[in-house]
Amino acid sequence: MTIEIVNHTDQPVEIRNFDKNRYLDTAQMDAEWRNIWGRSWLLAGLVSDLQQPGDFFVFDMGREQFLITRTRNSGIQGFYNVCQHRGNRLVTAERGHADNFRCAYHAWTYNVDGELAIVPYEERFAQGVPCAERSLKPVATEVWAGFVFICMDPEPIPLQTYLGPVVQMLEPYRFAHMTLVEDQTVHLQCNWKAVVDNFSELYHVDFLHPQHKRMVDCCNDTVHLFEHGHTGLAVPGATVNPRFPVPEQPTDIQTAQLLSLGLDPDDFRGRVMDIRRAVQERKREIGKARGMHYDGLDDAQLSDVWQYNLFPNVIFSFTPEHLWILRPRPDASDPARCQFDKISLVMFADPELAEESSEILGPGRDAVSVDGFIPADYRRPRRDVFNYDAVIAGEKTMTDTIDQDVELLGGVQAGMASAAFDTTWLNDDEMRIQHFHNEWERLMAEGEAGGGGG
Ligand code: FES
Ligand SMILES: [Fe+2]
Numbered sequence: 001m002t003i004e005i006v007n008h009t010d011q012p013v014e015i016r017n018f019d020k021n022r023y024l025d026t027a028q029m030d031a032e033w034r035n036i037w038g039r040s041w042l043l044a045g046l047v048s049d050l051q052q053p054g055d056f057f058v059f060d061m062g063r064e065q066f067l068i069t070r071t072r073n074s075g076i077q078g079f080y081n082v083c084q085h086r087g088n089r090l091v092t093a094e095r096g097h098a099d100n101f102r103c104a105y106h107a108w109t110y111n112v113d114g115e116l117a118i119v120p121y122e123e124r125f126a127q128g129v130p131c132a133e134r135s136l137k138p139v140a141t142e143v144w145a146g147f148v149f150i151c152m153d154p155e156p157i158p159l160q161t162y163l164g165p166v167v168q169m170l171e172p173y174r175f176a177h178m179t180l181v182e183d184q185t186v187h188l189q190c191n192w193k194a195v196v197d198n199f200s201e202l203y204h205v206d207f208l209h210p211q212h213k214r215m216v217d218c219c220n221d222t223v224h225l226f227e228h229g230h231t232g233l234a235v236p237g238a239t240v241n242p243r244f245p246v247p248e249q250p251t252d253i254q255t256a257q258l259l260s261l262g263l264d265p266d267d268f269r270g271r272v273m274d275i276r277r278a279v280q281e282r283k284r285e286i287g288k289a290r291g292m293h294y295d296g297l298d299d300a301q302l303s304d305v306w307q308y309n310l311f312p313n314v315i316f317s318f319t320p321e322h323l324w325i326l327r328p329r330p331d332a333s334d335p336a337r338c339q340f341d342k343i344s345l346v347m348f349a350d351p352e353l354a355e356e357s358s359e360i361l362g363p364g365r366d367a368v369s370v371d372g373f374i375p376a377d378y379r380r381p382r383r384d385v386f387n388y389d390a391v392i393a394g395e396k397t398m399t400d401t402i403d404q405d406v407e408l409l410g411g412v413q414a415g416m417a418s419a420a421f422d423t424t425w426l427n428d429d430e431m432r433i434q435h436f437h438n439e440w441e442r443l444m445a446e447g448e449a450g451g452g453g454g
Contacts, residue, residue, distance in 0.1 A: 004222045023191040029335040035447030041149045043314045057095035062330040071113045078150040079114045079136035146176030172296030178345035183383040190413035192338040195328035199315040200432035213241035214251035229311030229439025231432040238279040238303040279303045291349025321347045348374045
């Protein structure tokens with residue numbers, strides 16, 4: 001049982017532990033706004049929500065809101081969602097299509113490129129209205145892999161430089177070709193970093209998610225550490241956790257997986273540890289006929305679950321057939337609260353490639369179940385927003401696994417606030433947490449040394 005750590009940086013990796021105040025303190029939250037959120041590339045949303053010029057969505061980020069639009073020349077541009085007359089929040093809809101954006105207060109109207117176009121009774125402004133100066137304030141915007149990123153730093157490093165080798169490593173998964181199937185947001189009573197920490201280690205999995213022993217091997221994983229605080233993880237899938245007795249029969253998850261690939265689970269009685277390899281070979285064999293582009297993926301990727309965390313707050317959990325984007329966003333003012341998004345995408349079969357309609361070849365873990373090609377009546381799912389107590393009451397679910405995490409995180413925040421707790425005490429399995437916090441500390445120190453920014 002080994003955890004392999006691949007360090008892509010020139011910094012040594014060592015556990016240092018850290019003070020709890022970064023989860024609790026409002027002064028640190030303010031500094032974080034300048035030094036972390038103000039300088040990092042942030043995943044704002046999906047390019048698929050911006051098909052036509054005039055399509056837009058609003059991205060809520062702590063104390064700010066951003067309006068992201070498909071412009072008239074078909075570019076994608078983000079703006080601060082604030083009217084330049086007297087500061088009203090301009091767009092109130094979460095997403096949609098607009099010919100222009102008209103402020104509800106005094107009807108100042110901006111085109112989809114953010115330019116101020118109409119000012120009622122313009123002659124009554126004695127000083128005039130310099131439209132170019134009073135246009136919407138843009139924010140740096142870039143697109144990668146079907147995702148829109150923004151950065152509040154007016155002179156950011158290019159997004160691909162920021163992401164570094166992660167870009168190439170994730171390329172074969174073709175995220176831009178996946179389709180949104182579920183969009184959820186839960187309000188949590190914890191700091192956003194407690195969510196990132198939670199999705200940065202497997203130490204808790206045997207205890208909080210015992211059901212995972214039926215599908216993944218959490219004790220032989222590979223950890224990657226990258227520049228700029230990003231981390232990655234590869235966990236063997238289509239297998240069982242060897243820390244527990246190996247079952248005689250394939251587990252329910254393995255059975256579903258074998259059946260979806262046209263394999264007979266009975267053939268694997270007494271051979272459960274052979275299933276991972278069989279899944280890889282079978283996917284290679286039938287993938288193309290089932291409309292899947294597996295050519296760029298190696299055998300391990302065909303069976304395994306990867307989880308990549310993009311600093312600061314994006315967690316991608318994925319297989320070749322599905323992707324969860326997990327994204328905690330800070331509250332506007334309370335360090336003990338955050339909003340946590342779970343955005344689920346699926347790779348439907350490519351009709352250009354597929355010889356037959358087929359079910360999704362996914363690992364069948366807790367992915368949303370969908371079959372075949374993109375349905376003709378596909379409509380973008382509405383975003384479902386709820387409070388964590390609805391999850392605890394069983395009224396809402398984000399899958400068993402995430403529900404277990406969500407139910408726990410309020411307790412972590414409450415416990416951290418206790419007088420009896422001072423610092424974390426991390427182990428080697430929690431190296432990704434340390435790496436994330438190293439970058440967090442570096443940016444915080446650099447920002448404060450530089451006078452704290454604007
Ligand atoms: S605040 Fe928007 S038009 Fe007055
Ligand atoms: Fe978890």
